[in-house]
Amino acid sequence: MSGPRPDESPAPEGPQAPELLSRTALAVFRLNGQFLSVADGLARPAGLTAAWWQVLGAVLPEPLSVAGIARVMGITRQSVQRIADLLVARGLAAYRPNPAHRRAKLLTPTEEGRAAVARIAPGHGEFAARLDEQLGGADGFRRVTAALEELSAALDALSGSPQSPPDAGT
Numbered sequence: 001m002s003g004p005r006p007d008e009s010p011a012p013e014g015p016q017a018p019e020l021l022s023r024t025a026l027a028v029f030r031l032n033g034q035f036l037s038v039a040d041g042l043a044r045p046a047g048l049t050a051a052w053w054q055v056l057g058a059v060l061p062e063p064l065s066v067a068g069i070a071r072v073m074g075i076t077r078q079s080v081q082r083i084a085d086l087l088v089a090r091g092l093a094a095y096r097p098n099p100a101h102r103r104a105k106l107l108t109p110t111e112e113g114r115a116a117v118a119r120i121a122p123g124h125g126e127f128a129a130r131l132d133e134q135l136g137g138a139d140g141f142r143r144v145t146a147a148l149e150e151l152s153a154a155l156d157a158l159s160g161s162p163q164s165p166p167d168a169g170t
Contacts, residue, residue, distance in 0.1 A: 024151070042127065046119035048092075053120065055083045056092065056113050063096055063106035092116060 015023065039050035048056070058069045066084055070077040084107050087093035092113035095105040109117070135141045 028151075038127065042120050042123045045123070046116045048116055048120070051079075051083050052087060052092070053117065055080060055087060055107070056109050056117050059093065059107050059109055060114070060117065063108035065098060065101065065104040065106055067104060069107065087113065 036050050039053060043050055043053040046053075054073060055069060058064060058072050064072070066080045067077050069084070070080045073080065084093065084095075087107075088095060091110055093107050093109050096108050098104050098106045132138060132141050135144055
């Protein structure tokens with residue numbers, strides 16, 4: 001029985017980090033598309049799009065600035081601004097003064113916006129139950145959620161590192 005000599009690297013087993021990163025990114029991009037498709041289907045009967053639902057959902061617990069919503073959602077401030085303006089124009093949300101910042105108003109849902117999100121709840125619950133079953137129950141669902149949260153936290157940690165790509169944090 002002999003192991004690798006000190007001047008030899010062990011033979012690689014399975015995919016290496018660059019390939020795993022590519023496979024992970026492709027899986028996440030596909031997953032994003034799948035979630036957006038499901039969300040659009042759930043939101044459509046309530047008169048919303050997936051993007052509108054996302055922005056309204058971000059401000060249901062408390063009003064947030066456009067920049068705050070963008071941080072929570074992990075998208076650009078400009079994307080959120082466009083959607084927020086549409087929601088306000090349609091009476092689903094309103095801008096309120098921000099005591100912490102004179103120019104950055106807070107977005108808050110109107111009663112009509114809250115009602116639209118509430119109309120999504122039955123379909124959302126039914127789809128969540130079907131997905132839970134597909135993933136093998138609550139334990140399987142929790143494992144998937146934990147893995148995705150771990151991946152997100154790792155990417156957050158790397159986004160400020162000196163080795164991150166030049167535009168990784170934007």
